[in-house]
Structures are given as C-alpha cells and as structure tokens.
Amino acid sequence: MIYREAGQFKTSYAADQAIFPIVQDRVLVTLGILVAFLVPPLVADEYWLQAVLIPLVIYALAALGLNLLTGYAGQLSLGTGGFMAVGAYAAFKLTTSFPALNILVVFVLAGLMAAVVGIVFGIPSLRIKGFYLAVATLAAQFFLIWLFNKVPWFVNYAASGTITAPPRTVFGVMVTGPLATAPVRYVVALGLLAVFALVAKNLVRGRVGRSWMAIRDRDIAAEIIGVRPLRTKLLAFAVSSFYCGVAGAEFVFLYLGSAETLAFDITLSFLVLFMIIIGGLGSILGSFLGAAFIVLVPIFLTNAPHHVGLVMPVALQKQIELMVFGALIIFFLIVEPHGLARLWQITKEKLRLWPFPH
Amino acid sequence: MNDAGPLLEVEGVSVRFGALMALHQVSLRIERGEILAIIGPNGAGKTTLLNVISGFYHPWEGRIRFAGRDRTRLKPPDVAELGIARTFQNVALFKGMSVLDNIMTGRLLKMRGNVVLDALWWGPAQRQELAHRAAVERIIDFLEIQAIRKTPAGKLPYGLQKRVELARALAAEPQLLLLDEPMAGMNVEEKEDMCRFILDVNGELGTTIALIEHDMGVVMDISDRVVVLDYGRKIADGTPDQVRKDQAVLDAYLGVAHD
Numbered sequence: 001m002i003y004r005e006a007g008q009f010k011t012s013y014a015a016d017q018a019i020f021p022i023v024q025d026r027v028l029v030t031l032g033i034l035v036a037f038l039v040p041p042l043v044a045d046e047y048w049l050q051a052v053l054i055p056l057v058i059y060a061l062a063a064l065g066l067n068l069l070t071g072y073a074g075q076l077s078l079g080t081g082g083f084m085a086v087g088a089y090a091a092f093k094l095t096t097s098f099p100a101l102n103i104l105v106v107f108v109l110a111g112l113m114a115a116v117v118g119i120v121f122g123i124p125s126l127r128i129k130g131f132y133l134a135v136a137t138l139a140a141q142f143f144l145i146w147l148f149n150k151v152p153w154f155v156n157y158a159a160s161g162t163i164t165a166p167p168r169t170v171f172g173v174m175v176t177g178p179l180a181t182a183p184v185r186y187v188v189a190l191g192l193l194a195v196f197a198l199v200a201k202n203l204v205r206g207r208v209g210r211s212w213m214a215i216r217d218r219d220i221a222a223e224i225i226g227v228r229p230l231r232t233k234l235l236a237f238a239v240s241s242f243y244c245g246v247a248g249a250e251f252v253f254l255y256l257g258s259a260e261t262l263a264f265d266i267t268l269s270f271l272v273l274f275m276i277i278i279g280g281l282g283s284i285l286g287s288f289l290g291a292a293f294i295v296l297v298p299i300f301l302t303n304a305p306h307h308v309g310l311v312m313p314v315a316l317q318k319q320i321e322l323m324v325f326g327a328l329i330i331f332f333l334i335v336e337p338h339g340l341a342r343l344w345q346i347t348k349e350k351l352r353l354w355p356f357p358h
Numbered sequence: 359m360n361d362a363g364p365l366l367e368v369e370g371v372s373v374r375f376g377a378l379m380a381l382h383q384v385s386l387r388i389e390r391g392e393i394l395a396i397i398g399p400n401g402a403g404k405t406t407l408l409n410v411i412s413g414f415y416h417p418w419e420g421r422i423r424f425a426g427r428d429r430t431r432l433k434p435p436d437v438a439e440l441g442i443a444r445t446f447q448n449v450a451l452f453k454g455m456s457v458l459d460n461i462m463t464g465r466l467l468k469m470r471g472n473v474v475l476d477a478l479w480w481g482p483a484q485r486q487e488l489a490h491r492a493a494v495e496r497i498i499d500f501l502e503i504q505a506i507r508k509t510p511a512g513k514l515p516y517g518l519q520k521r522v523e524l525a526r527a528l529a530a531e532p533q534l535l536l537l538d539e540p541m542a543g544m545n546v547e548e549k550e551d552m553c554r555f556i557l558d559v560n561g562e563l564g565t566t567i568a569l570i571e572h573d574m575g576v577v578m579d580i581s582d583r584v585v586v587l588d589y590g591r592k593i594a595d596g597t598p599d600q601v602r603k604d605q606a607v608l609d610a611y612l613g614v615a616h617d
Contacts, residue, residue: 013495017487207466207486208476210459213455217452218451218453220446220450221450224437225466226466226467239473
C-alpha cells in the first residue's frame with residue numbers, strides 16, 4: 001500500500017490476531033463504514049438507494065452466508081434461493097402472527113428458522129461431496145419453492161399467492177411497508193450487514209473457521225485431529241442458512257416490499273454463487289466485492305453508452321450489455337481464478353514492495 | 359488411567375481388503391516413553407497398521423488396547439480424543455491455511471466450544487484463543503519455524519511441510535505420536551533436523567513415538583525398538599541390534615535363495 005506496517009510492532013498475541021493489525025487500515029475501514037452509513041442516505045436519490053444500494057447490501061449478506069458454507073467449509077450449495085425463501089416466508093408468518101414483535105427480532109428468528117431447514121438439507125453432506133452435493137442441495141431449492149407455492153398457509157391464504165411486508169416500526173421509525181423510506185431501509189440493511197460481517201469474521205478467524213477450513217482442505221487429516229465431520233458441516237450449513245434466511249427476509253421486507261416464490265427461484269441461487277466465485281471463495285471481502293461486481297457492473301454498462309454519447313437501439317444495447325458482462329466475468333476469472341479479493345491482496349503486496357519487484 | 363502397562367497393545371489384529379490380508383494376526387506393544395520403529399518392505403502393511411490404530415480401518419479380528427482399555431472400534435476423532443496424533447506419508451496439511459492456523463487447528467480438542475461467544479470474539483472465547491496461541495508459539499519455537507508462521511502451508515517446500523505437519527500433531531499434546539515416513543524425500547540435512555526434533559519430542563516432552571521409516575541408518579540410530587513386518591505378518595521385534603542380525607529380516611529384505 002501507500003503505507004506500510006514498518007514501525008508498528010505487535011507486543012501481544014491479541015494485537016497480532018486483530019482483524020486489522022495496521023493502524024492505517026483501521027482508520028480507513030472506520031472511515032469507509034462511516035461514509036457507507038452517512039453519505040448515501042444524505043446524497044443518493046431514490047433510484048440509487050432503491051434499485052442499487054439496497055439490493056447490493058442484501059446480496060452481500062447472502063453472498064457472505066454462502067461463502068461461509070462454500071468458501072470456508074468447502075460444501076458446494078445451490079440451495080441459496082430456497083434458504084432465502086425460508087427466511088422471507090418465516091419473517092412474513094412471524095410478523096403477521098405476532099405484530100408486536102420487533103421486526104429486527106423477526107429477522108433474526110427468520111434466520112434461525114432457515115438455519116434449522118439448512119441443517120436438515122445439510123445432512124447428505126456427510127456422504128456426498130462437491131458437484132454431487134450441489135445436486136443434492138438443488139433438491140432443497142426446488143422442494144422449498146414448491147412447498148411455499150403449494151401450501152396457502154404460508155401466504156396467509158392470500159389469493160394472489162404473494163407475501164407483502166406489513167408496516168413495522170423500530171424506535172418509532174417506519175422500517176418496512178409502503179411508507180418506509182429508502183434511506184431508512186438502506187441504513188437498517190447496512191447495519192445488519194455490518195454486524196453479521198463482524199460475526200462472520202470472528203467465526204472464521206477462530207476455532208470454528210479453522211475446523212471448517214480443515215474439512216475443506218483435507219477432511220481425513222481434519223478427522224484425525226478431532227474435527228467431527230458431520231457436526232462441523234452441519235454447523236456450516238446452519239450458520240450459512242441463517243445468513244441467507246436473514247438476507248431473504250430483508251429481500252422482501254426492505255427491498256421488494258412484496259414477492260412471490262418466483263423471486264427466490266434457482267436464478268437467485270446461481271446469482272449468489274457467481275458473486276462468491278467472482279469475489280473470491282473463502283474471503284469476507286470477496287463476498288462484498290462479488291456482490292458489488294454483479295450488481296454494479298450491469299448498471300454501469302447500461303449507462304456507459306449514454307454517457308459517452310453513443311446512441312443505439314435499446315434492444316441492441318441490452319444485448320451488448322449482456323455480452324460485455326459475460327466477457328468481463330470470463331476475463332476476471334482467467335486473470336485471477338481466486339477472485340477479486342485475491343486480486344486486491346496481490347495488488348496490496350505488490351504496492352508494499354514497490355518500486356522493487358520482490 | 360492405568361499407568362503401569364504398555365501404552366498401546368495390538369493383539370492379533372488382522373485387516374483384510376476382500377481376499378487380500380493386509381495384516382495377518384499382528385501383535386505388538388508400544389511401551390510408554392519409547393521410540394518404536396516399524397519397518398518392512400513395500401506393501402508389508404505398515405501404513406495399514408497405523409490406519410488401524412488411528413481408526414480409519416477397523417480390524418477384521420483382534421483387539422487394540424490403549425492404556426489398558428479396549429479401543430478396537432473407535433472413529434478417528436475419538437482416537438484423537440484419547441491422545442493419539444499422527445502425520446501422513448503424503449503430507450496432509452490444510453493447504454489454504456497459514457502455518458499458524460494449521461498448528462492452531464491441532465489444538466482443536468483442547469478448546470472448549472461456544473459458537474455464540476466465538477461469534478462475538480469476547481470473554482472466554484478470546485482468552486482461550488490467546489492462551490492457545492501462546493502454546494502454539496512454543497511449538498513454533500521448538501521446531502524452529504518462526505519465519506514461516508503466516509505463510510500459507512501449500513506454498514512451503516516439502517521438507518518444511520513435513521515439519522509443520524509434525525508441529526500440528528504436537529499441538530494436540532499427544533501421549534502417542536504416530537509418524538508415517540517422517541523423513542521420506544528429505545535430503546541429509548533435513549533428515550538430521552527431523553531426527554533431532556523426534557529425539558527432542560521424545561526426550562523433552564516425554565511423548566511416546568511410533569514411526570515408519572525406510573532409512574535404516576535413521577531407524578537404527580534413533581529407535582529403542584524395531585518391529586519388522588513382511589506381507590502383513592510380524593517377522594521380528596526387538597532392539598535395533600537384534601533385528602539387524604535376525605535371519606528372517608535379512609531374508610525379507612534381501613530375498614531368499616530358492617535351491
């Protein structure tokens with residue numbers, strides 16, 4: 001980086017194990033978080049908040065959840081959409097059954113519900129691995145969506161089959177429902193993301209994360225050390241599904257306002273999976289970068305021709321956008337198969353040594 | 359715990375894979391505090407024996423007793439809980455993790471679990487993490503790998519990977535340490551280092567060690583006792599000097615003239 005760790009001596013293991021051991025990093029990250037919380041609500045217009053930043057923050061949470069399972073514990077899952085749907089429908093049932101319950105508590109309970117479902121669908125992971133496990137988790141995806149479509153109890157017998165976020169307040173501020181403003185919803189979503197990102201980092205840098213990575217890297221050696229595969233994998237499924245469940249609840253309550261099962265179909269599972277592959281498997285930062293890439297790049301591509309003065313038919317532009325987006329994904333995966341997070345790490349290391357090559 | 363008898367007793371253990379008898383009624387004892395070498399030609403069943411002891415295979419017949427109690431049918435994590443650690447013939451490190459994390463993982467069973475406290479990195483969870491870090495640093499000092507603490511294990515040269523794997527096994531503070539060819543593929547200097555570490559572990563920490571090794575010079579130098587396997591059977595058991603002169607061992611290694 002432009003700054004180096006020279007002169008910053010660690011005198012305790014606690015200091016060495018800090019998330020950001022370098023002072024400059026701590027300052028920059030704190031500033032970044034402050035900016036993220038304060039600037040968009042004050043500056044950004046309704047379109048940016050509603051169509052870009054809110055989904056970005058929610059996708060980042062879902063990507064974080066999947067990254068814990070796939071990136072850290074090495075269990076490939078295509079059930080993300082299904083687990084998000086569990087969170088959304090659980091939150092809907094909870095808040096309509098107990099309107100007095102704080103909506104943030106509802107989100108957490110919905111996440112716990114998704115965690116239970118995740119554990120059930122994680123049981124096959126003891127026997128099957130890799131692509132075969134991905135196929136098994138597809139069962140979760142299809143079964144859960146089918147369930148929410150078939151059983152009218154989940155939508156409170158609404159004829160339309162949709163769930164709608166009812167108006168709920170937190171400390172007197174309207175957070176969900178038609179009257180909740182975009183800045184409020186953005187801040188709530190970002191707050192949850194910040195808390196859960198910290199929790200995720202604490203998990204992966206400690207005992208739990210090491211047992212996940214041990215199972216991922218060498219399951220036989222992990223066992224002989226005392227890692228119990230079933231318990232470890234199921235914990236990963238539980239925590240991951242919790243994150244996805246909270247993200248799913250936010251997806252309906254803070255972003256869409258109302259939704260059908262179609263919002264949680266297999267496309268969503270793939271989208272979140274692509275986010276962590278592009279962002280970087282086994283990296284918290286990668287989850288954010290991947291979500292940002294998948295959400296922001298198409299918007300940039302949509303607007304870019306207009307800004308440079310190119311005029312072309314809308315249909316053509318849309319197709320070019322898809323082609324460029326696809327090409328960019330391939331380009332980044334060839335340049336750095338380990339994702340944007342690794343690219344960032346390499347850049348930092350190069351800058352640290354600059355101007356010397358090594 | 360029974361402190362008197364041998365640490366580990368293998369009694370008449372057979373392992374078969376289909377029609378192949380990988381081990382045939384093998385009996386041996388590992389005494390407390392000794393260094394036992396297990397040798398034999400390729401395919402003699404040495405690694406199979408370690409795999410049976412560490413719970414990857416279960417014997418078809420026979421019994422295994424650890425500290426006087428029957429431990430025949432345990433799974434690998436249960437074996438680890440008893441205080442048996444091992445390394446693998448082909449290094450089995452967690453390649454994506456740093457050396458430090460690899461060794462910290464070795465202390466997993468010494469750590470108490472509470473996911474909620476872990477998630478908050480607070481109180482007992484943080485104190486526990488720091489205490490184990492201090493213990494791991496002592497092992498890092500012991501094995502002289504301070505400089506590579508933060509290096510991803512997959513990027514290390516082979517010799518160092520073997521050393522890190524030993525560190526990870528030591529982190530569990532085992533009573534019995536099983537080493538599967540700890541010196542395979544090393545040059546003379548690396549072998550000397552490894553021998554020194556093994557002797558130090560045995561002498562300073564009092565850990566009982568059973569190792570498989572092909573380098574006869576090393577075996578004869580560092581082990582207290584040698585067990586020889588051939589075609590799944592134990593053909594000799596004794597001090598290095600006894601084994602060296604044993605006719606069955608010579609036959610197994612050099613072949614027998616068939617007149």
